Amino acid sequence: VKNLKKSFEVKKGFLGRSQPLNAVDGISFAIRKGETFSLVGESGCGKSTTGRLVTRLLAPNEGEVWFDGRNISRLSDNQMRPVRKNMQMVFQDPYASLNPRMKVKDLVAEPVLIHTRLSAKERDKLACELLETVGLNSRHAERFPHEFSGGQRQRIGIARALSVRPSLIVADEPVSALDVSIQSQVLNLLQDLQENYGLTYLFISHDLSVVEHISDRIGVMYLGTLVETAGKETLYERPLHPYTQALLSSVPVPDPTVKRERIILKGDLPSPVNPPTGCRFHTRCPSCMEICKRRAPIFREVEPGREVACHLYDEEMMKLERK
Ligand code: SF4
Ligand code: MG
Secondary structure: OEEEEEEEEEEOOOOOOEEEEEEEEEEOOOOOOOOEEEEEOOOOOOHHHHHHHHOOOOOOOEEEOEEOOEEOOOOOHHHHHHHHOOEEEEOOOHHHHOOOOOOHHHHHHHHHHHHOOOOHHHHHHHHHHHHHHOOOOHHHHHOOHHHOOHHHHHHHHHHHHHOOOOOEEEEEOOOOOOOHHHHHHHHHHHHHHHHHHOOEEEEEEOOHHHHHHHOOEEEEEEOOEEEEEEEHHHHHHOOOOHHHHHHHHOOOOOOOOOOOOOOOOOOOOOOOOOOOOOOOOOOOOOOOOHHHHHOOOOOEEEEOOEEEOOHHHOHHHHHHHHO
16 A cells, blocks of 8 residues: 545535545555554544555545555456455444345355356355354354344354455454454454465454454554554554554553553544644644644654654654754
């Protein structure tokens, strides 16, 4: 993903003029084959929009998405079709994303109907196999979504995404609507499937404690931009960006000997229609300096495999600030 940008027009107030909301404002990252890359941040930071841009459910205003060595950002819908088969989405709310009037077997096999020429009988057989794969039962095939619990419905959503054997699955808050006990079951299922099918995941969540187990690398987003990317261990052990530090401070630590001081961010999340000048995080940053209000930090590599957008890690800027 290279310098990706997407804005929407929003109306301000009842009779207000419409203004652009830069939902995603120039982000770059790479996902390696077979890994889980997670995007994390508060709601409204642009992570869902990013997921939709990656799978081209949305077209970007600027920037590029490359998939399997090919720039897919400007492909037509027709050209996108075969590519889309390789990238499927799993959504947060299995209630909303599954048509209540369709039988489970038809829901699961719907992408197959769109993308392949399998017969109805073959699709039914495949649906039954997939239901078993995701820990449900082929007897469930003739039932309707409302007969299932939230966790089971998410399994149906996952079977559906798997049906066309994609290489990339974008999972947007796939466990956020589920009870904590069910969350880990679904996360474990996703990990098993990744191993068995060599899947690559873009995993989207507002919750750093959810992605800890499943991620290889993590990107933290704030108001439409990436503020830090790092390998999972590095990020949890030594977060560099003040926003990452604040997010992590509210994640419970299993080891009682480790003390993590809770960082409470001041103020509300600013509106993405009118983001703060300079560093977007400066209105809430506990380490804010004068220069932060004027100059936006550049997102750059500060250690191998780790990028941060913060003046604290930029020697030049710190010299300017000291002057
Ligand atoms: Fe905080 Fe300044 Fe770093 Fe922004 S650039 S995160 S305001 S220290
Ligand atoms: Mg979202």
